[in-house]
Amino acid sequence: MNSTISLKLFSFGIQKLHDPNWTGLELFDKLKQHVRQRVEPKNMLFETLQNGLLLHLGMWIYEEYLIHYEEEFIEFEGEYILWYLEDYIDLLIDSGVDQNEPLISRTIEQINSFNILYNDDENVYYGELQERDLELKQLIVSLSEEYEDSIQAKKLIYAQDFAERIFHDRVLCEFISKLLLVIGFDGTEEESEEPKQWIKRKYLQSWAKKAIIARDRGQCSKCGRNLVMELVASYHFDHILPLFQGGTNDLSNFQLLCEGCNLEKSKNIIPVNTSIPKYLQIKKSKN
Numbered sequence: 001m002n003s004t005i006s007l008k009l010f011s012f013g014i015q016k017l018h019d020p021n022w023t024g025l026e027l028f029d030k031l032k033q034h035v036r037q038r039v040e041p042k043n044m045l046f047e048t049l050q051n052g053l054l055l056h057l058g059m060w061i062y063e064e065y066l067i068h069y070e071e072e073f074i075e076f077e078g079e080y081i082l083w084y085l086e087d088y089i090d091l092l093i094d095s096g097v098d099q100n101e102p103l104i105s106r107t108i109e110q111i112n113s114f115n116i117l118y119n120d121d122e123n124v125y126y127g128e129l130q131e132r133d134l135e136l137k138q139l140i141v142s143l144s145e146e147y148e149d150s151i152q153a154k155k156l157i158y159a160q161d162f163a164e165r166i167f168h169d170r171v172l173c174e175f176i177s178k179l180l181l182v183i184g185f186d187g188t189e190e191e192s193e194e195p196k197q198w199i200k201r202k203y204l205q206s207w208a209k210k211a212i213i214a215r216d217r218g219q220c221s222k223c224g225r226n227l228v229m230e231l232v233a234s235y236h237f238d239h240i241l242p243l244f245q246g247g248t249n250d251l252s253n254f255q256l257l258c259e260g261c262n263l264e265k266s267k268n269i270i271p272v273n274t275s276i277p278k279y280l281q282i283k284k285s286k287n
Contacts, residue, residue, distance in 0.1 A: 058159030170275035186246030195246035220258035
């Protein structure tokens with residue numbers, strides 16, 4: 001897996017999740033197909049699945065960026081088109097495509113010629129990029145048509161990486177859970193209408209429990225009490241967004257709480273603390 005492409009996909013995905021047009025139309029429609037049991041998995045959101053929302057979100061983002069990209073890269077200009085083309089070639093080579101194949105070789109030559117221009121004369125470089133903009137875009141179209149199967153073959157591995165990055169960040173998981181309410185998946189039709197329960201509670205399988213405990217490092221997400229070291233401590237797998245208020249059983253909607261914090265929370269919504277560890281301890285200056 002190419003780490004540069006992985007990070008760009010994550011950045012692109014975060015951008016999409018903050019785009020009301022995409023979430024309210026594209027994301028809503030894709031999820032609707034699962035919720036209405038038209039496509040597999042038909043129990044998405046209703047049950048905690050390893051191939052649940054986060055994995056599918058990763059696949060949809062991958063498709064948007066590298067497969068159904070027309071509306072995206074058409075807005076790119078200059079160096080952005082060239083950088084996108086470089087990523088495309090790297091992905092194809094990682095997929096096993098021979099870099100000596102005519103179309104791949106020609107594309108690499110194009111990229112190298114621009115790099116040489118940049119080193120020789122930046123003004124000429126930028127001028128050439130502007131003049132050959134449509135040519136570079138057509139080159140991307142040709143690559144996508146010729147090597148669609150190779151691009152598709154890498155989708156799952158990048159989708160898994162995207163899902164793991166999202167799950168690692170508990171605050172981002174909370175954002176996604178609440179986003180489902182914003183786009184109307186609890187069945188409410190008016191903004192003034194209170195969220196309502198539309199999913200029944202399901203028993204968590206052992207793999208899901210282990211994932212939540214590992215992500216939260218065995219600590220209560222609210223008070224920080226270590227629940228794994230204290231063998232007699234009771235811990236609860238809490239719905240970040242309660243089912244009573246429109247939450248789901250997707251893995252992204254769970255956190256670890258101690259018994260006391262869980263009872264205190266009850267059916268309420270409480271602020272979610274970050275799950276990302278603080279490696280940099282910055283001392284605050286005293287005024």
